[in-house]
Amino acid sequence: MLLVINDHKSLGLLQQEFSSNYPFLKLSFYDKPHGILEATEKSHQLSARMLVREVRNLHHSGTLTINPDDTVYSIERAFRDRFNLNVQVCRRNTFGWVQTSGSDLVTLGEQNEIGRTAVEKKSPGTRNDFLDDEY
Template identity: 35%
Template sequence: MEIYISEEDILGNIQDRFREVYPYLKLEFFLYPHPVQGPSDLGARVSPETPVEVIRMVHSFGWVDVSDNRTVEEVETDFCRDLGLYVQVFRRTRTGWLETTRTDNLTLGEQNAMGKENVETEMSVIPAE
């Protein structure tokens, strides 16, 4: 699966296309990169309404491969290197969203499966009325 990023794109559109494929993951965009295996500065998160043109460092457009066999690290690197966009993948947990900084070596498919398992586990422990 590939996502096309155009010069006229809005960050929220990219996020929506990613979530269509990976409902238990999300992409967040930042003004600058996060340290290796470190958290992103949440104060530098960019609004989904922001046009790509406003924040990218490389003025090109094209495809980003987000196939389920690619690691989080590979995808984040591609966004940065090829398009000049700083992204962080987050995974759904029982209580919210977790940055995947310590598990960037896992594939998008593995991360999405972990998120799904977390949500399903949460739903199974909710008592019936």
């Protein structure tokens, strides 16, 4: 997939575009960076309503190519290095969303499949709306 990043998009729109290709994953944006295999505290999470220009100092546009065989960490690193955006990939689990920080070296395709399996095992009547839940 190609994800176009520019100052006029909201973080929520980037989340939606990413999740349209990886329905059991989502991007969460933060006001501070993290290292490999590190989680980010929820208190640093940014609102999906914010525009890209509001959360970064570098204001160049570009396209990020994201493939199922990319690792979570490689995508998180590309967001930071190329676009000055701090991102955690989160995966759907049985109860909501979890940061994939402990499995940063797993591919997006594998993470998405893990999420799919978790959702399929959910009991009937539980919510599955990624914009309503937070990790």
